[in-house]
Amino acid sequence: MYKYDQYDQQMVDTRVEEFRDQVRRRLDGSLTEDQFRPLRLQNGLYLQLHAYMLRVAVPYGTLNSQQMTLLGDIADKYDRGYGHFTTRQNIQYNWIKLEETPDILADLATVEMHAIQTSGNCIRNISSDQYAGAAADEIVDxxxxxxxxxxxxxxxxxxxxxxxxxxxxxxxxxxxxxxxxxxxxxxxxxxxxxxxxxxxxxxxxxxxxxxxxxxxxxxxxxxxxxxxxxxxxxxxxxxxxxxxxxxxxxxxxxxxxxxxxxxxxxxxxxxxxxxxxxxxxxxxxxxxxxAHFVDPPFEAGASDDLDLSDPDFRLWVERNCAPHKQAGYIVATVSLKPVGGIPGDATSDQIRLMAKLARDYSFDELRVTHAQNIVFPHVRKADLYAVWKALDEAGLGTANLDMVGDIIACPGLDYCSLANARSIPVAQKISERFGSAEKQAEIGELKLKISGCINACGHHHAGHIGILGVDKKGTENYQLLFGGSEGADTSLGQITGPGFDEEGIVAAVETTTNVYLRERQQGERFLDTYRRIGMAPFKEALYG
Amino acid sequence: MVEVQFRFRDDEIAGDPAVTVDAFLTQTNATAVRIEPGDDARALLPFLERLQLIEVSFPAWTDGRGYSSARVLREAGYQGELRAVGDVVIDMLSHLRRCGFDAFAPEHGLNEADAQAAFERWDNVYQATGDGRAAIWAKRHG
Structure with a gap:
């Protein structure tokens, strides 16, 4: 992966100094909050409902273990012991003190990281394919x-x-x-x-x-x-x-x-x-x-054998792993969506564990995905069981990639000053409702995405099932959308009809999957069935 | 008229007041013009020879159209004074310089020490913007 030279390092160090100076001018009153706001935003610093939030850039989602370890340490030192991985392949911390942000940026600069342009009206952190450099289907990295x-x-x-x-x-x-x-x-x-x-x-x-x-x-x-x-x-x-x-x-x-x-x-x-x-x-x-992105030293002739006799491991391999371009290797995704959990959150210990596993088993590389998960891009198949065991013991072994439990959700009204409704509790309830592995396996691929306002940070337009939180005369209300997709077949979701309350939206998702299970033909995903039969049968079940 | 607080030129300050772009295009003798954010800087390109001063107005510093206006003018060969006027703040100064501004008339005077620090902040730059500074990539490949 890319390594800074003296120039890159100097640019980041200079930015830390510049931001320290901006914070000084804010604290001594030379800058009003209105003047300071666009400046802090260009350093990824938001003022949310309860505290400042700092968004740290992970360029094209690629990290090494040293960087990942520091992200865990920052969560302990400056936040409440956890971080939140975002749909822009970044990480954000929700409980930050303004006075401490220059020091956080200085810490980040020691491992070639920064928060430059992670917010504001500027060119943001550039995102990419989380399987870059490993995918069997790419023409170049x-x-x-x-x-x-x-x-x-x-x-x-x-x-x-x-x-x-x-x-x-x-x-x-x-x-x-x-x-x-x-x-x-x-x-x-x-x-x-x-x-x-x-x-x-x-x-x-x-x-x-x-x-x-x-x-x-x-x-x-x-x-x-x-x-x-x-x-x-x-x-x-x-x-x-x-x-x-x-x-x-x-x-x-x-x-x-x-x-x-x-x-x-x-x-x-x-x-x-x-x-x-x-x-x-x-x-x-x-x-x-x-030259910084040449292949790591793969072991020639590494075995393609995988012992799948442990059924839980087998499920995880089937759900969370993808083919690698190199024989004997595999791409493994760590789901940050445990049943009932907050999508994209990881504790400092979990972050450091993933760093250690990447160092030991993935040529020191990790990726953040726009679906708020973490990828080990280059795992030798012979090591995969050990990796999964360690993940599973730390609560990171959930086998649900691209399934209904693998929900994308924005921070919503629990944190965000723009939100109209909470996203996280809805995600948690849906995750629990579909908690059983058997039920998820029966349903198969189903990308569910939740936004707490029309700014769509939770990508609800692109969900096979999308949920949009709105404010309806002072109460939270949730609209349901079907048919969005973000892949090569990109499409935008359509609203089903009147919205639901919090309990109602959870039930509506289940009603929806029941219609799908009844109507689907051989090999169809939810999205395929919806595209074939249209909205009507679903509407009838939801509102009929 | 707001005073020029910082100027990076040796020539005399132009005497004529700047007129609007519309007025400039109908006058044959004006030598100073003022561009508002919505004006098309390219309308001035036939007249660059006789212009001594172009003011670019920033009614709000968060409206960045003036940066593009400045680069369009410099890229077309404009050599006269390019002055940023209006809501010009400390944190814009180095970026304005990079886009070709060589004079600054902030409507609220800026702290001299903070401004000097801002002008001198960046020893290196990632882009070529026609301001004569070598981009980092040029230094890497000498």
Whole structure:
């Protein structure tokens, strides 16, 4: 994985100093809270309902064990002994003191980490495929391109006060595991007819209150023009994105209002101009970055045998593991969704244990997934049982990846000042209702996602089943959506009808799965059945 | 008129007051113009030779359109003074410099020491922005 050189380290250290100075000016009154707010947000520091929340960047979701260990230590030293992994592949801490944040950032800088641009109206932490570098189906490792863009977007002086936040994802396989088309810019690395690698650009996707699937605006950007093309996309947005209404300020609205063709024309015009400005790093820089992402020293001829005689282990392997490109290895996902638990939360001890296991069994690497789980990307099959045993003893052995218990949920009204309704208790109740492994196995793949307000941080539009918490005359009410998907077949969910109260929404999910079990044909997932039979049979059961 | 607090040029400060873009486009002798966030900086490109001063207005520092205006002008070869005016705050200064601003007239005077620290904050930069500074990637590959 990427290792900082003196320059990268200096940039992060300088940011710590800058932020320490900003906090000093806030505390001595030179900055009002209104003036300080955008500055602290660009360092990932939110003021929530009860305390400050600090969001730490995990670039493209990749971590080493030293970094992961420190994340656990920070949870003990500055928070309440746990952290929350997020849908942006980051981690956030919910009980932070403003005065201590410069010290937290200084601690993070010792392991090449930071909280730069994890919030605010700027280019956010770039996300990627959590199986990058391990997936059997990728054409290249997408992370070197994400790292190139991480550096380009960090402190980019022109784009720090955009109309609204800006999210970029980079993937390199047809199977989209990063919800790429639901980003402001989605980049898919592709190979053209001549065999060259380049970037396909999708611009103007997003969730929020106006969900949109990003249209493709360019089929192929050569690697020596990648930064320049991004800069053109951003400049058109910075100049013409709406600033009169924050709910219409994302780039998806600009692309929608101009039309894809006109937006593309403007980008191409700006791109042609910027190509004359020499702003593109040389390909040698990309090669330098790529050298950090070479394969770890896999053991040649490692055995593909797995002893599956332990039924619990067998279930976990079937549910939580994915094929690896290297014979004898496997990709293992640690579910942070135990029955009745808070999606994405892990204790400091659990975080440190995962760090240790990654060091010992996964070439020192971990990934955070946008579904709020943790991945060991490179586990030797011969070691897998030992890994699972250690996880299971620590409460991390849940076998439910992509099943109804593997819920994505935003922090909701338990923490967030924007929320209209609580998300976590609903997630916990659904998780308990479907707690039995047999029941989940019977239902199979079912991605359930919960947001506590229309900002859609819990990705409810993209859930096979989505739940949206709203405020209905002072009480929490939950709308139900079906048919969203974030994969290569990206689609947006449709609302079923009137909402439910907290108990009602849990029952409604069960009613829904019952209809599915009754109606499904051989091999169909919930999503497939819904797409085939439509809303009507479900509506009848829910409201009939 | 708000005073220029920081200036990184040796020439004389232009005497003429800045006019709006609309007024500028109908006047043949104006040498100073003021761009508001919604103005298209490219409308000025045919006239860069005679311009001595372009003010870029920041009614609110969180509206970043002025940064793009500045770069568009510098990329087109504008050599005159590029002045940031309005709600210019400490934490913008180094980024404004990088986009080509060489004069600053904040509506509320800034603490001198804090401003100097901000101007000098970044020894290295990740991007090439046409301000003459070598990006980190250029230093890496000398």
């Amino acid at each position: 997408p992370r070197p391109y994400a790292e190139l863009l991480r550096q380009w977007s960090s402190f980019h002086p022109e784009f720090l006060t955009l109309p609204r936040k800006f999210k970029i994802a980079v993937i390199a396989s047809e199977t989209d595991r990063a919800a790429m088309k639901l980003h402001d810019i989605g980049i898919q690395m592709v190979r053209n007819a001549a065999g060259e690698i380049g970037a396909r650009f999708f611009v103007g996707g997003g969730m929020g209150r106006t969900p949109m699937i990003g249209p493709m605006i360019r089929d192929f950007v050569p690697l020596d023009q990648l930064v320049t093309y991004c800069e053109a996309c951003l400049r058109v947005y910075n100049r013409y994105g709406r600033r009169d209404n924050k709910y219409k300020a994302r780039i998806k609205i600009l692309v929608h209002e101009l039309g894809k063709d006109e937006y593309t024309r403007q980008v191409e015009e700006e791109f042609a101009h910027l190509l004359t400005q020499d702003i593109e790093p040389p390909l040698a820089e990309l090669e330098r970055i790529k």
